[in-house]
Amino acid sequence: MQIFGISTQALFGQLLIGLINGSFYAMLSLGLAVIFGMLNIVNFAHGALYMMGAFCAYFLLHFFGLNYWWALLLAPLIVGSLGMVLQRFLLQRIADLDHIYGLLLTFGFALIIQGLFRQQFGSSGLPYPIPPELSGARNLGFMVLPNYRAWVIVFSLVVCLVTWYAIERTKLGAYLRAATENPTMVRAFGINVPRMITLTYGFGVGLAALAGVLAAPIYNVSPQMGAELIIVVFAVVVIGGMGSIMGSIVTGFGLGIVEGLTKVFYPEASNTIVFVIMAIVLFIRPSGLFGRSL
């Protein structure tokens, strides 16, 4: 079967890869947006922490015999706790300074973390097996769908929507949004805003680590896996604008799909398409598709 002279297997195959990438973009840009909302920091270490999530899954499997499902639970908690320590002892100190210092400090974190892992494990990837429950694939007639990939898309979509619901529709989320708007006022109501800030950073970092665990069976585990990804995610954030949670999710998945389609129809541009879209959005709507003007 063919559409526009391209076999459906190729088309849907690339679309699937696009959706997978899109779910990582969505989870990472969501975490960046949540962190930026509360801390006014663009977390350059996000890619490195995503990589740590994947390594965490690897360590849990090889040193403690804990399988993928445990990693899915524990890796975000472990990496998230590390994030909270970083926030409490280091990021806290620059909270009142110009935003660029937050970017520079977290860039330093990223260099240290990636350097340490490269020093220890080299640049090549370590394999991480697909959990047996999700191995295999099913034939949908128009394409063959590997179970694990379907799981990644569905699971990350659920995580994104739950996060959106928690922030936009629950009481805790209301505190969070209020503290984003006016921290002093929220403190006056007796809410421990500094603790909330620490937990928010931990949560955003935990999301990155969760994405890392999801990525481990697909891309292998390697120290550089987050370094290039974070740049694309930054472009996603510029396109979407960091003002809206749903905006991050939609932009993330949407750009993943566009990237996948570009691979089918014009493969030469598949690496640059996100940046081209960013240029167009900057030209037409500088504050981003879902952003508030800043």
Added chain:
Amino acid sequence: MTSLPSGTAARNRNQEMMAFFIMAGLMVLAPLVAYPIFLMKALCFALFACAFNLLVGYVGLLSFGHAMFLGSAGYVASHAAKVWGLPTELAILAGTAAAAFVGFVVGILAIRRQGIYFSMTTLAFSQMVYFLAIELPFTHGEDGIQSVPRGKLLGMFDLSNEITLYFFVLAIFLGAFLLIRRIINSPFGEVLKAIRENERRAISLGYKVDQYKLAAFVLSATLAGLAGATKDIVFQLASLTDVHFAASGEVVLMTLLGGMGTLFGPVVGAFIIIASENYLSRFGDWVTIIQGMIFVVCVLAFRKGIIGVLAEKLGISL
């Protein structure tokens, strides 16, 4: 800065010029004690850092993608010298012009966002330039443009002689340094500083802020390009390393360590970082780790940088 008595301003300028002559003197004598190749690399990065500092230190715009100007100028200069056979000085000018063009195109888009978004935008555009450098045929992908001829300066001075080449590079550096100093101290530079301190105020005073920002961005890109073009003629190689975002990170580090918004800081920072990379290169990934630590320490405890602290201690302007 509130209005200084004119005597103070004049004294500051004199101190700056004295410091400049000391620096120039040291650089003239430097080949007696250090390898010319190392010195030329440090000079090129010093110029690169000064160009970057023009933007971050005096307009308050942190570009995280300055490698795109360094690298693209290098590619064009190398291509011009090797394939088109242009004389060295014209090849360098061609590379510089290419960086100015890239700076203009990227600048128009990037200055539409402020603060943190500006940094992310420049980073993303530089990654795009990196991918283009991999894919375009004339850059030769992973191999880069190799054995670029150094040629003869003005058809007279043979640049394959390392000492001749060193003084050529030094002349470029010192000329560009004086130009940057001139820009910073000009009325144009004063407007840039006003934008850094309070952009809305500058707008309300009737300055077309976007035009000033774009002009500063293009100037910074052009000078970064001059550094890149010169560097590739020295090393006779244009490669992906120079467009990679690690180079963008390095120039941020140099400027931060030396002192953002100081005239001499980026030069000091560049020499320290290039020297440390030279001596630490056998420790591999520790270079990255140490650079990360310098970032953390500088941001947390040393935001003025070496020259910033020194100038404060001595009570002079540097």
